[in-house]
Amino acid sequence: NQCTRDRNRFERNGISNVDNSEKFNRFPSSVEDPVRLKLLDVGSCYNPFSKFSELEVTAIDIAPVYENNVYKSDFLALDISDSSEICGRELVSLAKESFQIVVFCFLLEYFPATTPRYECCAKARQVLQENGILIIL
Secondary structure (H helix, E strand, O other): OHHHHHHHHHHHOOOOOOOOOOOOOOOOOOOOOOOOEEEEEEOOOOOHHHHOOOEEEEEEEOOOOOOOOOEEOOOOOOEEEOOOEEEOOEEEEEEOOOEEEEEEOOOHHHOOOHHHHHHHHHHHHHHEEEEEEEEEO
């Protein structure tokens, strides 16, 4: 298993103080319900990140394919304020610094010029918390 391979690698490299009784867990045993990361998926289409229990996903798209789990919203026209506002299935505004991760998956390529691409990135920065991550695919 992985623990045995790591222990053997450490021992081969002269590191022998590895605690053999300690199991490597994804989360410490004292954490029963880990904190979910808040992710904004811009241009989501069908909310592919919803299957990950570690994420609290807000999925938006200008023309969502599956309207039951993707909010309709034009990210460039979206208002950034002190709180998020939803009207029906449309996201009207987002709270600033409210996400740890923002994802643009094949989004920026749809803009014909650099200015709206830059505006998307700048808006993402507004909704990201300090040390948040913008992922551009």
